[in-house]
Amino acid sequence: MSKDNLNVYTRSRELYNRALNVIPTGVYGHLGPSNGCAIPVEAYPIFSKKAKGTYFWDADDNRFIDYMCAYGPNILGYGDKEVDDAAIAQLRKGNCVTIPDEVMVDFAELLTQTVKKDWAFFCKNGGDVTSLAIMTARYATGRKKIVMVKNGYHGVAPWTQKIGYAGVLEEDVSNNLYIHWNDVQEFENLIKQYPGQIAAFISTPYYHPTFEDNKLPAENYWKQMREVCTKNGIVLIIDDIRCGFRLDIEGSDARYGIKADLITFCKAIANGYNVSALCGVDSLKGAVSDVFYTGSYWLSAEPFAAGVACINKMKRDNTISQLRFIADKLHTGMKEVAKKNGRELIITGEPVMWFMRHADDESFFMHQAWVAECVKRGVFFTNHHNHFINSAITDEDIAFTLDVADRAYKAIKDKF
Amino acid sequence: MDATTKASINLHAVLRNIQDLCEIDKEASQVVAGKKITVKFSVKGCEPMALAFNDGKCKYLRGEALNGEELKGALKLSFSSPEKFNTLIDGGKVVPMFNLLGIPKLGFVLKDFDVITKRLEYYLRPDPSKVDELYADKDYFKANTELLAYTAFHALAEIANYDPVGREIAHRMPDGVINVEIKDGIGVAIAVKDGRLSASIGRDPKPRAKMVFGNLDVVNRVLNGKTDAYSAMGAGLFNISGLIPLLDNMNHLLTLVAKYLG
Numbered sequence: 001m002s003k004d005n006l007n008v009y010t011r012s013r014e015l016y017n018r019a020l021n022v023i024p025t026g027v028y029g030h031l032g033p034s035n036g037c038a039i040p041v042e043a044y045p046i047f048s049k050k051a052k053g054t055y056f057w058d059a060d061d062n063r064f065i066d067y068m069c070a071y072g073p074n075i076l077g078y079g080d081k082e083v084d085d086a087a088i089a090q091l092r093k094g095n096c097v098t099i100p101d102e103v104m105v106d107f108a109e110l111l112t113q114t115v116k117k118d119w120a121f122f123c124k125n126g127g128d129v130t131s132l133a134i135m136t137a138r139y140a141t142g143r144k145k146i147v148m149v150k151n152g153y154h155g156v157a158p159w160t161q162k163i164g165y166a167g168v169l170e171e172d173v174s175n176n177l178y179i180h181w182n183d184v185q186e187f188e189n190l191i192k193q194y195p196g197q198i199a200a201f202i203s204t205p206y207y208h209p210t211f212e213d214n215k216l217p218a219e220n221y222w223k224q225m226r227e228v229c230t231k232n233g234i235v236l237i238i239d240d241i242r243c244g245f246r247l248d249i250e251g252s253d254a255r256y257g258i259k260a261d262l263i264t265f266c267k268a269i270a271n272g273y274n275v276s277a278l279c280g281v282d283s284l285k286g287a288v289s290d291v292f293y294t295g296s297y298w299l300s301a302e303p304f305a306a307g308v309a310c311i312n313k314m315k316r317d318n319t320i321s322q323l324r325f326i327a328d329k330l331h332t333g334m335k336e337v338a339k340k341n342g343r344e345l346i347i348t349g350e351p352v353m354w355f356m357r358h359a360d361d362e363s364f365f366m367h368q369a370w371v372a373e374c375v376k377r378g379v380f381f382t383n384h385h386n387h388f389i390n391s392a393i394t395d396e397d398i399a400f401t402l403d404v405a406d407r408a409y410k411a412i413k414d415k416f
Numbered sequence: 417m418d419a420t421t422k423a424s425i426n427l428h429a430v431l432r433n434i435q436d437l438c439e440i441d442k443e444a445s446q447v448v449a450g451k452k453i454t455v456k457f458s459v460k461g462c463e464p465m466a467l468a469f470n471d472g473k474c475k476y477l478r479g480e481a482l483n484g485e486e487l488k489g490a491l492k493l494s495f496s497s498p499e500k501f502n503t504l505i506d507g508g509k510v511v512p513m514f515n516l517l518g519i520p521k522l523g524f525v526l527k528d529f530d531v532i533t534k535r536l537e538y539y540l541r542p543d544p545s546k547v548d549e550l551y552a553d554k555d556y557f558k559a560n561t562e563l564l565a566y567t568a569f570h571a572l573a574e575i576a577n578y579d580p581v582g583r584e585i586a587h588r589m590p591d592g593v594i595n596v597e598i599k600d601g602i603g604v605a606i607a608v609k610d611g612r613l614s615a616s617i618g619r620d621p622k623p624r625a626k627m628v629f630g631n632l633d634v635v636n637r638v639l640n641g642k643t644d645a646y647s648a649m650g651a652g653l654f655n656i657s658g659l660i661p662l663l664d665n666m667n668h669l670l671t672l673v674a675k676y677l678g
Contacts, residue, residue: 016650025646034646037660041652164585164668211661363592363624363658384660 004407006376011059012046030071030385037210037384043372051078053392056380064380065397069388072242072267075323076313077392083271083309090305101301107308114311115251117263117279121288123298126241126266127155129278130202132293133262134159136280137200137235140287145194147187147201147234150178151209154202154239181207182218184225191232200262201229202237205252206350210384211364213357214349222256229261235284241266241276245311246352246388249320251279273306320352322391326398327351330389333402341409355386366416373408417676420461421578423498425676426505427457427465428478429570430540433563434467435476436617437536440559444535445472447528454490455529456482459501462578466490539563561636562602568639569596569604569615571677572669576613582672587611589665592624594658599630608662613669625658627666641674 016033019026027046030036038044045058054077056066069075076083094101108120123129134146146159154160158172177194179186191198205222207215229236238253238260245268248255253263261284266276274297280288313319331347331354338345344359358367364383371383379401381387437444449472456466466477468486477486495501539560542550550556576586589608597603597619605620606613629635634653637643645667648654656663 020647020651025644026650028646032646033650038650039657039660040655041650046650162584162588164581164665164672166668166671211659364660365658368657 004377004411007045007058007060007062007378009042009045009058009060009062015059016046037382039368039383040372043376045375053077053079054390054394054397062378064375064378065393065401066380067387067389067401068380068382068385069390070272071385072246072388073270073272074388074390075245075268075319076271076310077390078272080271080310080313080392082313083273083306086309087273087302087306091302093301095302096297096300100299101304103301103304103308104299107304110308110311111265111269111277112279114249114315115263115265115279116254116259117251118282119280119285119288121278121280121293122304123276123278123293124274124295125155126239126264126276127157127160128295128298129264129266129276130154130160130237130239130241131157132278132288132291133202133235133237133239133264134200135291135293136262136278136284136288137237139291140284141199141233141235143197143199144175145177145198146175147177147179147190147198149181149203149207151181151212152202152204152207152239153209153242155241181215182221184221184228187225187228191228191234198232198234200235200237201225202239204239205243205247205256208242208349208353208355208386212355213346214353214355214386216350217256222253222258226258235261237262237264239264242386243350243353244268245314246320246323247350249311249315269310270303270307271310273303273310275303275307317391319391323352323389326391326393327354327389329395330393330398330401333398334405337402337405338409341406341413343409349386352389353386356381361416366412369412369415370408373411374404377404377407379404379408418579419498419502421575421582422676423459423495423501424462424574424578425571426502427459427462428574429567430505430536431457431467431533432465432476432570433536433540433566434532435474436563436566437532437539438469438472438474440563441535441539444532447531447535448472448474451528454486456487456490456492457501458492458494459498460496461498462501536563540567557636558632561632561639564639565596565598565602565635566604566617567677568670568673569606571673572666573606573613573615575672575676576611576669579672579676582669583611585665585668585672586613589613589662590624590659592659592662593620593622594625594627594662594666595619595623596627597629598632598635599628601632606666623658625656625660625662627654627656627663629654645670 016026025032025034033041033044033046045062047059048056049059050057054065055063057063090103111120158168161168163170163173177190206217226236240252240263243252244265251263253260262278262280264278269275328351331351335345345356346359347354347356349355361367368383371381374381448469452470454466454468456464458464464482466482466487468475468477540563542560575582591609594606595603603619604615605618606615630653634648638645638648649656
């Protein structure tokens with residue numbers, strides 16, 4: 001067993017105090033201590049200094065094996081040489097220019113061939129393309145209403161949020177309808193209730209909310225949803241921002257045996273370079289072409305080059321199989337360590353993006369304490385969100401993780 | 417702003433404080449020393465409540481407690497609309513309907529109760545020109561902050577049950593109890609059941625989520641809008657734990673509290 005050194009975060013804290021003066025909440029959004037559920041905040045680093053492979057180092061030089069992978073983008077390991085080399089070469093050649101670089105066409109061809117769609121529209125973030133998908137579906141169908149899964153997440157644009165959230169108007173969400181995950185009948189009931197009014201059904205390929213066991217699609221769920229959408233002229237949108245390229249190289253609609261009308265990608269598409277994409281079927285190409293949608297950096301060339309390199313490498317190396325192998329090994333080991341310490345670790349969702357909690361801890365108090373002890377010892381888990389596997393994780397990294405998990409259980413033994 | 421929600425807040429969050437005021441403030445306690453009288457407030461559309469005064473102390477009564485002995489011979493004040501009640505609380509002149517049995521006790525409302533509500537106002541709404549001076553007094557600061565916290569978290573429950581947006585938020589909350597507490601100090605337990613909220617003083621032994629403020633100063637700054645909750649949390653000024661969707665939605669309700677009490 002290695003020495004039980006606990007991290008200290010002096011520099012991170014200094015930076016955070018400076019940040020509070022000039023940046024709202026210090027660090028806003030999901031990477032910040034509040035939305036990122038750093039519980040307790042003292043256990044977590046706030047600023048990073050460098051990253052390589054499956055590790056990042058914080059501002060105090062503490063090393064962390066990172067099971068959040070920047071919340072998804074890191075799929076091949078931080079600083080992957082092939083991807084970085086392609087991006088840097090493109091950066092030196094030209095990046096943000098008045099007209100796009102030819103690499104945009106290369107990327108669109110590669111992406112559409114890979115995910116078996118007819119066109120690709122590039123933006124920057126996941127929310128850019130989920131919003132574009134909704135605009136496209138509404139324009140194509142001439143309908144207003146959107147059906148989504150309760151507790152689903154599709155970004156931060158006003159239409160994705162809820163009444164009572166800061167800055168969100170009732171009108172922003174007045175055309176949203178919700179169904180429960182895996183409930184085809186509820187969807188059909190809504191179609192009867194709002195005949196000819198539903199433009200699209202948007203959903204992640206499986207159910208991965210925070211603080212809840214993740215749920216896979218029931219048998220035939222997606223097949224039935226596809227049929228209902230087709231029968232009723234409803235655009236089926238798979239929001240693959242989080243899952244894309246981790247479940248199936250052809251997209252998560254392929255993973256679950258259907259073909260979406262529109263599918264969104266971001267996160268793992270370019271191993272951390274900032275690009276997102278909406279891909280779709282030919283029948284919606286005209287509609288998306290009519291939507292006025294653009295951004296200052298959306299056609300920058302560097303991320304396109306990174307995307308080409310990333311997708312080529314994932315295909316060549318069969319990254320998805322690697323991820324599954326690593327995930328299975330890690331989860332088996334973690335469950336054994338938990339059992340050895342008298343705990344039951346519950347893992348749900350797709351293994352490469354697993355959500356975990358502990359049995360007999362329905363309010364997460366013990367789980368949060370255990371995760372905090374892991375973080376203090378250099379394993380970056382979160383207590384609220386699904387995790388991510390990247391292909392740079394080695395057996396040695398897994399062994400380190402299991403050792404830390406064991407020490408974390410022992411650290412909380414007398415408290416829970 | 418919804419008038420019924422505001423009236424419920426005035427009843428069950430603002431006037432409720434008189435129970436604690438009589439413990440904290442000697443002046444308020446002395447006004448009701450040696451007196452035994454119960455005043456019941458009924459406002460159209462709102463759940464009624466009563467304040468039972470008994471020799472310097474006061475008990476806030478709601479729900480089943482309104483069927484108890486203390487209500488016998490109570491002075492009953494009825495308001496035909498929440499707007500009229502709110503006008504009264506805001507300092508306007510409104511004559512409530514009262515029961516004939518209560519006529520001899522009206523003097524209490526017109527005189528003594530008026531003194532008590534002014535003491536409550538002294539603590540809840542410090543004169544802006546004197547606030548620094550008042551806050552320098554540790555006892556005042558403690559009383560002000562604790563009463564503010566009681567008001568805010570009880571108001572939050574009323575908003576969750578009456579305000580249209582508040583109800584939407586409340587229905588997104590899982591069942592369970594949130595303990596909001598000040599380290600080594602007071603606590604309020606907020607219970608959520610089937611989208612309805614109730615608040616009570618103290619700590620629940622089995623909460624599903626906790627919000628623990630490091631000290632009174634942090635609570636005061638957050639409730640007075642001098643520090644936003646996310647920054648305060650990131651800075652470690654208060655800690656949260658447990659089922660965070662409960663706390664996240666509670667935070668959305670707290671933003672509505674500011675609108676009603678602001």
